[in-house]
Amino acid sequence: MSFHAPNELRIRNGDFGTDDSIGNNGAFYYATGSRNDLKIIASDGGGWEHVSVSKRYETPTWEEMCKVKDLFWDEEDCVIQFHPPASQYVNNHKFCLHLWRCRDAVQPLPPLWMVGVK
Numbered sequence: 001m002s003f004h005a006p007n008e009l010r011i012r013n014g015d016f017g018t019d020d021s022i023g024n025n026g027a028f029y030y031a032t033g034s035r036n037d038l039k040i041i042a043s044d045g046g047g048w049e050h051v052s053v054s055k056r057y058e059t060p061t062w063e064e065m066c067k068v069k070d071l072f073w074d075e076e077d078c079v080i081q082f083h084p085p086a087s088q089y090v091n092n093h094k095f096c097l098h099l100w101r102c103r104d105a106v107q108p109l110p111p112l113w114m115v116g117v118k
Helices: 064-073
Strands: 027-030 039-044 048-054 096-102
Touching: 027 064, 039 064, 048 064, 064 096
Parallel strands: none
Antiparallel strands: 027 039, 039 048, 048 096
16 A cells, blocks of 8 residues: 555645645644644655654654654555755755655665664
C-alpha cells in the first residue's frame, strides 16, 4: 500500500483545509498532548512521497518522526531524511523536518553490521 494519508487527522477547515478528494495531499494535525502538537503537510507528486513535520516551539523528536512515518507509510517501507549539499539547502521553518520516499527507485541501505548490533 505504501503512502497513505491518515484522513482522521486531516485538517478540513480554514486556510489549510482539504477533503479526501485530493488523495494523500493536504495538511494534517497530530495532537501530542502538549503545546507542541505536530503539524504535517503531505504530498505525493513528481515521483516522490513527502511529509513535512513541524512543531511550534521545538524540532520534532526521533520518536515523533517515527510516529509520523508509521502514520503515512507501511511498516516495511523505507523513508529517508536528506542532508543536502549546502548549495541546495532550504530552511523555511526553524522547527520542521521532512521524510521522503522515491516512488521510482528502491532506496539502498547500508548492511546492518555497519549500523550496529541487531
